[in-house]
Amino acid sequence: MKKLNLDQSIIDRGRQYAKQIVDKVQEHIDAHSTVTVERSVLRLLGIDGVDQAGVPLVNGIVEELHSAGVLGKGVMYWLVNGILNTKLSPQQLTECVINREIDLVQLPRVSEQEIKNTAQRLAILSLQKIKERRKEREELIADLGKGQEPMLYVIVATGNVYEDAIQAQAAARQGADIIAVIRTTGQSLLDYVPYGATTTGFGGTYATQANFQILRQALDEVGKEVNRYIYLTNYCSGLCMPEIAVMGALERLDVMLNDSMYGIIFRDINMKRTFVDQYFSRLINGYAGIIINTGEDNYLTTADAIGSAHTVLASELINEQFAFRCGMISEQLGLGHAFEIDPQTPNGFMYELAQAQLVREVFPHSPIKYMPPTKYMTGNIFKGHVQDTLFNVCSIMTGQSLHLLGILTEAIHTPLIHDRFLSIESAKYVFNNLRGLTDEIYFRQDGFIQQRAQEVLEKAISLLEEIADVGLMQALALGYFADISRTSEGGKGLQGVIVKESDYLNPFIPLILKGGNGND
Amino acid sequence: MKKLNLDQSIIDRGRQYAKQIVDKVQEHIDAHSTVTVERSVLRLLGIDGVDQAGVPLVNGIVEELHSAGVLGKGVMYWLVNGILNTKLSPQQLTECVINREIDLVQLPRVSEQEIKNTAQRLAILSLQKIKERRKEREELIADLGKGQEPMLYVIVATGNVYEDAIQAQAAARQGADIIAVIRTTGQSLLDYVPYGATTTGFGGTYATQANFQILRQALDEVGKEVNRYIYLTNYCSGLCMPEIAVMGALERLDVMLNDSMYGIIFRDINMKRTFVDQYFSRLINGYAGIIINTGEDNYLTTADAIGSAHTVLASELINEQFAFRCGMISEQLGLGHAFEIDPQTPNGFMYELAQAQLVREVFPHSPIKYMPPTKYMTGNIFKGHVQDTLFNVCSIMTGQSLHLLGILTEAIHTPLIHDRFLSIESAKYVFNNLRGLTDEIYFRQDGFIQQRAQEVLEKAISLLEEIADVGLMQALALGYFADISRTSEGGKGLQGVIVKESDYLNPFIPLILKGGNGND
Amino acid sequence: MIDAQHVKPYGDTLNDGMVQLSFTLPIPLSSTAKEAARQLVANMGLEEVAVAHAEGISDTFSFFIVYGKCSHGVNVAEITVPEVTLEVLPKKEIDDFIRTHLNRKLNVVGACIESDAHTVGIDAIMNIKGFNGHKGLESYHEIDAVNMGAQVTCEEVIRKVYEVKADAILISQVVTQKNIHIANLTRLVDMLEAEGVRDKVTLVVGGPRISHELAKELGYDAGFSSNTYAEHVASFLVQEVKRKNVREIGKEQVNL
Amino acid sequence: MIDAQHVKPYGDTLNDGMVQLSFTLPIPLSSTAKEAARQLVANMGLEEVAVAHAEGISDTFSFFIVYGKCSHGVNVAEITVPEVTLEVLPKKEIDDFIRTHLNRKLNVVGACIESDAHTVGIDAIMNIKGFNGHKGLESYHEIDAVNMGAQVTCEEVIRKVYEVKADAILISQVVTQKNIHIANLTRLVDMLEAEGVRDKVTLVVGGPRISHELAKELGYDAGFSSNTYAEHVASFLVQEVKRKNVREIGKEQVNL
Ligand code: B12
Numbered sequence A, B: 001m002k003k004l005n006l007d008q009s010i011i012d013r014g015r016q017y018a019k020q021i022v023d024k025v026q027e028h029i030d031a032h033s034t035v036t037v038e039r040s041v042l043r044l045l046g047i048d049g050v051d052q053a054g055v056p057l058v059n060g061i062v063e064e065l066h067s068a069g070v071l072g073k074g075v076m077y078w079l080v081n082g083i084l085n086t087k088l089s090p091q092q093l094t095e096c097v098i099n100r101e102i103d104l105v106q107l108p109r110v111s112e113q114e115i116k117n118t119a120q121r122l123a124i125l126s127l128q129k130i131k132e133r134r135k136e137r138e139e140l141i142a143d144l145g146k147g148q149e150p151m152l153y154v155i156v157a158t159g160n161v162y163e164d165a166i167q168a169q170a171a172a173r174q175g176a177d178i179i180a181v182i183r184t185t186g187q188s189l190l191d192y193v194p195y196g197a198t199t200t201g202f203g204g205t206y207a208t209q210a211n212f213q214i215l216r217q218a219l220d221e222v223g224k225e226v227n228r229y230i231y232l233t234n235y236c237s238g239l240c241m242p243e244i245a246v247m248g249a250l251e252r253l254d255v256m257l258n259d260s261m262y263g264i265i266f267r268d269i270n271m272k273r274t275f276v277d278q279y280f281s282r283l284i285n286g287y288a289g290i291i292i293n294t295g296e297d298n299y300l301t302t303a304d305a306i307g308s309a310h311t312v313l314a315s316e317l318i319n320e321q322f323a324f325r326c327g328m329i330s331e332q333l334g335l336g337h338a339f340e341i342d343p344q345t346p347n348g349f350m351y352e353l354a355q356a357q358l359v360r361e362v363f364p365h366s367p368i369k370y371m372p373p374t375k376y377m378t379g380n381i382f383k384g385h386v387q388d389t390l391f392n393v394c395s396i397m398t399g400q401s402l403h404l405l406g407i408l409t410e411a412i413h414t415p416l417i418h419d420r421f422l423s424i425e426s427a428k429y430v431f432n433n434l435r436g437l438t439d440e441i442y443f444r445q446d447g448f449i450q451q452r453a454q455e456v457l458e459k460a461i462s463l464l465e466e467i468a469d470v471g472l473m474q475a476l477a478l479g480y481f482a483d484i485s486r487t488s489e490g491g492k493g494l495q496g497v498i499v500k501e502s503d504y505l506n507p508f509i510p511l512i513l514k515g516g517n518g519n520d
Numbered sequence C, D: 001m002i003d004a005q006h007v008k009p010y011g012d013t014l015n016d017g018m019v020q021l022s023f024t025l026p027i028p029l030s031s032t033a034k035e036a037a038r039q040l041v042a043n044m045g046l047e048e049v050a051v052a053h054a055e056g057i058s059d060t061f062s063f064f065i066v067y068g069k070c071s072h073g074v075n076v077a078e079i080t081v082p083e084v085t086l087e088v089l090p091k092k093e094i095d096d097f098i099r100t101h102l103n104r105k106l107n108v109v110g111a112c113i114e115s116d117a118h119t120v121g122i123d124a125i126m127n128i129k130g131f132n133g134h135k136g137l138e139s140y141h142e143i144d145a146v147n148m149g150a151q152v153t154c155e156e157v158i159r160k161v162y163e164v165k166a167d168a169i170l171i172s173q174v175v176t177q178k179n180i181h182i183a184n185l186t187r188l189v190d191m192l193e194a195e196g197v198r199d200k201v202t203l204v205v206g207g208p209r210i211s212h213e214l215a216k217e218l219g220y221d222a223g224f225s226s227n228t229y230a231e232h233v234a235s236f237l238v239q240e241v242k243r244k245n246v247r248e249i250g251k252e253q254v255n256l
C-alpha cells in the first residue's frame, strides 16, 4: 500500500541518474578482468583443490599466467588451449600445471576458433550444472513452501562449521526462514578462498565450498522436518567475490551478501578491482537465481542514521542499476537498509517508519533486506531486546521482506543458541500480533512521516545528480557514502586487475548476458 | 484526536443507562450506613490508636454501639453527645470509652440541635485539614511539576514498609512518576485497619496510616531530588474502604485504587456493604483531590479479553456515574482497562489498539489507567519484556494517562529492584521514541479497528440497557462482570451494614456534597 | 558427544559452559562495584567472567548483566525426579471406571485456601468450561465437584469435606511470597491429621510454583503445576481409587 | 546496614541474594533436564533455586530461566581495582602543556590492528569530528594525529611509528571472539620490544571489552573502554609526557 504520497517522476529521475552513473563505471568494467574473475572461470569449469602448501590450484594457475603477463587473453584461452593439446580434463590439466609437468604458455597454440568453440561448449556445460541447482531449489520450494514475509533471517557465527550446522538446524526448528553463516574476520582480505571444512574462525566461519556443502545439507535436512525450505546465505564479497558466487551457485546457496561498493568502503579494497569483481559475481548470482543482499545498512554504523538516510537510498538505486546490468531482476535484489537511529532521539521511531516505508515504496518488487539496530545496542540485553522489538514493529508495519533479526546480545558476542531463540520467538510474536496493521494505518497527509520521506527522497536524487556529474569513483573519494573516503588507486587488490586484450576470452559473460540467464 | 468515528449519541445513551443504574443503587446507599463508614467518621475527627489487644479504638467504639443496636443514629451523634457531656476531646473521650470509664449510650442526651451544631463544627474543622493537604499537593505540583502522560506508574511490594520506601525512592530516581504500595494478601478482608509501621506482608505491605506517612515522606524527599512531584498510591478497597480514604486524605496520598464493585467481585465482599462503603470513600477521595483507579482491568484476568471487552466499558460507565454522585469530576477518574489479550491471537494488537482508543475517546477528560499484560505473562522474562513493549507501544499510540508498567517477572514474583528499573527504562525509551506517532496515524475508515471499537461500544450499551432493566445487584448475581457471580446476601461483611434511622447524623455527607467539595 | 555425567551449559560450542546472569548490588556504581560483581560470579564457579553491563539504578544500587563460563557440569545420569506416575485417561473411561468401581459419584472438594484469592487456576481444573479447550471436573458425569472458590479457610474446607463426604480435596496455592503457601498447606495437612481424616481422602495441591516433589514433602498425595488440565487430575483420582480399592480388598481378605 | 565485607545481591530485601540466570543445556527438555538446571545453579552456591521457565529450543537443547539466592557475599572492602589515574584536562591546557614542555607537536599514531575492521571506536577518539560532541585528537593544535584506519598489520604500525617519530601509539581492538584481541595485542608488544622501541613510546589500547587491568597485563601503559573520549586519552598522554620528562630530567641530572 502506498502511504507516502511520493512523486513517481522524482523516483524515475533517480533511476535515470543511477543508470548514467553505472554506465560510466561499466566502461571500466568491460575493459578489465581480475585474478579472481579468472579463478572463477576455472572454478566454473570444475577445478577445485589445493596444492601441498594449501594454495588453491586455481590460484596457482592464475598467478603463473599473471606473472607471465598473459592473462589479458583470459585464463580460458590458455586452459582450453591446454586441453586441446593434452586431451586432459580441466582438473587433470590443472594438476599437471601445478606439478610443473606442463607449462600452459609453452604449449603449441591451437586455432582461435577451435579454442573459442571448445570454451563455449565447456561453459555451456558448466552453466548447465548451475541451472540444475537452480531448478532443484525451485522444486524444493514448490514442494515445501518457504517462510512468509517478513522472512526471519538469522546468523550463525560459531567459527566451527559443525557447530554452525547444529545451530542452524536449531534456528530453523525455532522458526528461522533464512540462515546466514557469518564469515570469519579477515577472510574478505584473503586473495584466495580457503579449502575444506573448517573449525576455527573468529566472529564467523570461513566461507569454503566444503562448508557451504555441509550447511546446505543440514538445512535441506531440517527443511524437510519443518516443512519449509530454509534459505542459506553467505558472503559473496571481499577479494574473492566472484569465486564465492561460483561456489554458492554450485552448492545451491539462496542468498548472498553481494554489494557493488561494500568492499571498497568497509574493507578498503581497491575500487577498480571491486567494480570488475562485482560484475562477474552478479552475472553468476543472477544466473543461479540467488537473491543478493546489498550493504547500505552498514553506512549507518559509521555515518549518522538521520543525516545520512538519503545516502542509503541513493546507493540502493546505484546497486540496483549495477545488478540490472548483469541481467538480475528486481525480485533478486535484497537491497539493504537499517533501523539504526540513536534510541535516545525523540520520535526516532517516526524517522524509522518514514525510511522503511520509503525504501518499500521505491522498490516495490524487491525483497528488501531490513537490518536491526546494532550500533546503539549495548550490554544491556533487556533494553536491547526492546530496541529489537521496535525494529520488529517497524518492519511489520512497513511490509519489509527479508528481516534480519536483531539479537539482544549484539554488543557482546556473536549469538548464542538461546539468544537466537529469543529473537525468533519475539519476532514471531510481534509479526503474528501486528500482521494486519499495515493495512489499517494511514499516515497524516503532509504530516511528519510523509514530509520526512519526501525530503529523504529528494536529497537522494540530488546526491545522485551530483554523482552522475563527478562520477562514482570520485564520489567514493569524496566520502559520500558512510563518511568514508577511498581513492581509485588506494586499497587492496589493485595489482590483481588485468587489462583485457582485444581477444580476451570468457564465454560465460556473453552466455549469461545473451538470454542464458534463467531470469527470462 | 478522534480516530474511531464513534457515534456520540450512542455514548450519551450509555451514560444515561449508567445513571439510571446508579440512581437505583443510590436508594440503598442513602438508606444505609456501615461499621466502616462510622469508623471513618471517627477517624475524620482525628481518633487514632489501638487498644491493648491491638484493636483500633475506632473499632472498639463502633462495635460497642453496633452491639447496642444504636448505630442507626450515626456514631457522630453518640460521640458529640459524649463530648458535650464531658468536654473531652474526641480522642480523650474515645480512650475513656475503650477503658470502660464512660458508656456513651448511658450519658445524658444533649439537645439534637446542639449536637448537630457541634457535629457540624467538628466536621468543618476536619475537612479543613484535608483541604490543607490538598492545597499542599497543589503547591508542590505547581512548584516541582509532575510526570508527563502517560505517567509511569509502578508498584512496590516487598511486605516491609522500610524496604518499600527504599524501592520507591529508587524507582522515582529511575523515572517513575507514580508509586503504588501493594497491599498484603488478606488485608482487604480484615474489618479493621492495622496500626503502625509494618514489616511483614505477603505479596504486599499492610496499608496503615503510619506506613502511608513513611512512604509520603520518602516520596516528598525524592521528589525534591528529581524535581518532580511523585504520586503515592494505595488501595482504598476491601472491608475498610472509607477508613482508608480518610487515612489517605490525611497523609496526602494522590491516587487510590477505589472501585464500586471490585471488592464484591474479586473479594466476595457483600454488595450491600460495598455500595455504601464506596460512596462514603469516594466522597472523601473526591474532596481530597485524589485520583481514583477503578479495577475493570481485573475482569480480563478471569474473563476473556476479546469476548468480554464490552463489559469493561460498561462497568467504567457505571463506575463513572457512582463517582459523579460523590461530586467527583472526570479529571479524578482513572478508569481501569488492560492489555490482556492472549499474545498468540493473530492481530491481537489491533484488538488492543481498538479497545485502548475506544476507552480514550469515551472518557476524553479522565486520567484513564492502563494496565499491562499479566495473565499471559510467563516465566519467560525475555518474552514478557516484549509483551510489555507492545503494551507500551499501544499506550503511547492511544494517549493513555496513567500507565501501569508491566514487569518482566510478572509471572514469578513481585518486582525486584532491577525488574522495575528495566520496565521504567523500557517505557521511557518507547514513549520518547514514539511520542508523536499518535498524531501521525489514522485508522482506515470502516477498517478493522474502527469496526471493532464500534462493536464493543454497541455491545457495552446493550449490556447497560439490560442492567438498567434487571438492576445492578441482579446483574452481579448473573455474573455479568468478570464471569463471577455474587448474590446480594452472600459474601463477607453484610453484618456490618446498618439501617439509618431518620435522625441519622453524619454532617460530612451533606458538607461534602453541598459545595464543600474542593472540585468546584 | 554429550557426556551425560558432565552436562554443561551450551552457548555456541559444546561444553563452553556459557551462562547469563543479572543482579543488583546494594552499593553505588564504581569500578569497585564492577569488580565485586565479577568476583561474586567467579565465586559461583564461573570462569572468564565478563561484566557486559553495569549501571547505577539509584544512588546506592548498581545493576549488572554478566556472562561467565560454568566450569562444573551436572551428572544427568544420576538424576531421578519424583513425578506423578500417571496414565492420562479419556473422560469416558474415567466416568466408566467410577460408575463400575465406586457405584456412586466421586466427591471432590476444591478451594484456594487462606489468604490466596487466585481462583483462575482451580477454576480451570474444576469449572465446567475448563481451560484451553479442556473441560473441567464439573463436566464429568460421575464426579460431584464442589468448587469453594478463593480465600477459604482450612476450617471451612474441612467442614465441607465432612458435609459432602469428599473422596478428594483439591487445593490451589498461587501466592508463594515469603513461602506463605508452605505455611498454608502445612496448616491444612496438620488439621486433617488432627481430625483423623487425612488417610480417608486423596489430597492434591496445584499451582504454578508447586511441584510433585514439594507436595510429597508436605504430605500431599500429588502436586500439579502449570499446564495441568482436569483430565490429569481426574486420572490421578481414579488411579488412587483403584489403588485404595486394592488395598481395601486386600484388607478385607486379611479380615476374613 | 550494608556490611561491606559481605555484600550480597539485592532483590527486594537487603541480603536476599537474588540472582537471575539463563542458559541452555544440550539435552532435550524433560523433568530431568529441569532438575539438572536446578542442580547446576545450586552448585553455584545459590539457594532456593527456582526454575522459572524451561523450554525446548530444538530437539536436543533446552533453555532455562532460573532464580536463586546467592549465599556468598563479596568483600568489597578488600577490592582494589587498577584504574588509569587521570586528571582530565581541558583541551586548551593540554595544548598549552605540549607547547611549553615539548616545544614541538606530540606525534600520535592510531590503528585498529590485524583482522579487526571496527574503526568507529578509534575514529571517535582521533577524527576531528569526534563522538557525542567530544572533538577528536585531530582537533588538538599541538597533536599530530595519524589515524591508520582498520585492518592494519603490526608491521605497518611499526613502520609508521618510525616514519612520524611517534610519541604514542593508540590501538583499538573490538573483536574479542576466541580471544583474538589478546593474540593481536601481544603480537604488537612483542614486535615493539624486539625492535627496542617499546620504552620510547606511550602505548595505549582501547575497545569495548578492554580494561585497564587487561592492558597492563599485556604490557600496555593504559587501557580504555566504553565512554572514552579524546580528552581522556590526550590527558593521559600529556601526563605520561610529564612523567617521562621528570624521569629524563632525573637521568640527565644523574648524568651530570
Ligand atoms: C490473575 C491474577 C490475579 C487476579 C486473580 C483473579 C482470580 N479470581 O483468580 C487478581 C487481580 C485478583 C490478583 C490479585 C492479586 N495477586 Co495476582 N496474579 C494474577 C496473575 C496475573 C495470573 C494468575 C492466573 O490466573 N494464571 C492463569 C492460571 C490458569 O494459571 P495457574 O494459576 O498457574 O493454574 C494452572 C496450574 O498452576 C494448575 N493449578 C492451579 N491451581 C491448581 C489446583 C489444583 C488442585 C490442580 C490440580 C492444579 C492447579 O492448573 C492450572 C491450569 O493449568 C498472576 C501472574 C501470572 N501471570 O501468573 C498474578 C500473581 C499470581 N499475583 C500475585 C499477587 C502478589 C497478587 C496480590 C497479592 C497483589 C496485591 N497485593 O494486590 C493480589 C491479591 C490476591 C490474593 N489475595 O491472593 C503474584 C504472586 C507472587 C508470588 N509468587 O507470591 C503474581 C505472580 C503476580 C506478581 N508477579 O506479583 N491476581
Ligand code: B12
Pocket: A182, A183, A184, A185, A186, A202, A203, A204, A266, A298, A301, A302, A374, A375, A376, A377, A378, A409, A410, A411, A412, A413, A414, A415, D115, D116, D117, D118, D119, D120, D121, D122, D124, D125, D131, D170, D171, D172, D173, D174, D175, D176, D177, D204, D205, D206, D207, D208, D209, D224, D225, D226, D227, D228, D229, D233
Ligand atoms: C559497527 C559495527 C560493525 C561495522 C564496523 C564499521 C566500522 N568501520 O567500524 C561493520 C558492519 C563493518 C562490522 C563488521 C563486523 N563485525 Co561488527 N559491529 C559493529 C557494532 C554494531 C558497533 C561497533 C561500534 O561502532 N560501536 C561504537 C563505538 C564508538 O564504540 P567502541 O568501538 O566501543 O569505541 C569506544 C570505546 O570502546 C573506546 N575505544 C575504542 N577503541 C579505542 C581505542 C583507543 C586507543 C581508545 C583510547 C579508546 C577506544 O572509545 C570509543 C568511544 O567511546 C558492534 C556491536 C555493538 N553494538 O557494539 C559489532 C561487533 C563489534 N561486530 C562484531 C563482529 C563479529 C563483526 C564481524 C566480524 C562479523 C562478520 N563476520 O562479518 C564483521 C567483520 C569486521 C572485522 N573484520 O573486524 C561483533 C564482535 C563480537 C566479539 N566480541 O568478538 C560485535 C560485538 C557484534 C556481534 N555481537 O556479533 N561491524
Ligand SMILES: Cc1ncc(COP(=O)(O)O)c(C=O)c1O
Pocket: A183, A184, A186, A187, A188, A235, A236, A237, A238, A257, A258, A259, A262, A267, A293, A294, A295, A296, A298
Ligand atoms: C554487503 C556485505 N558484504 C559483506 C559483509 C561482511 O563482511 P566481509 O565480506 O568482510 O565478511 C557485509 C557485512 O555485513 C555486507 O553487508
Ligand SMILES: Cc1ncc(COP(=O)(O)O)c(C=O)c1O
Pocket: B183, B184, B186, B187, B188, B235, B236, B237, B238, B257, B258, B259, B262, B267, B293, B294, B295, B296, B298
Ligand atoms: C480496584 C482495585 N482494588 C483493590 C485491588 C487490590 O486488592 P485488595 O483490595 O484485595 O488489596 C485491586 C487489584 O488490583 C483493584 O484493581
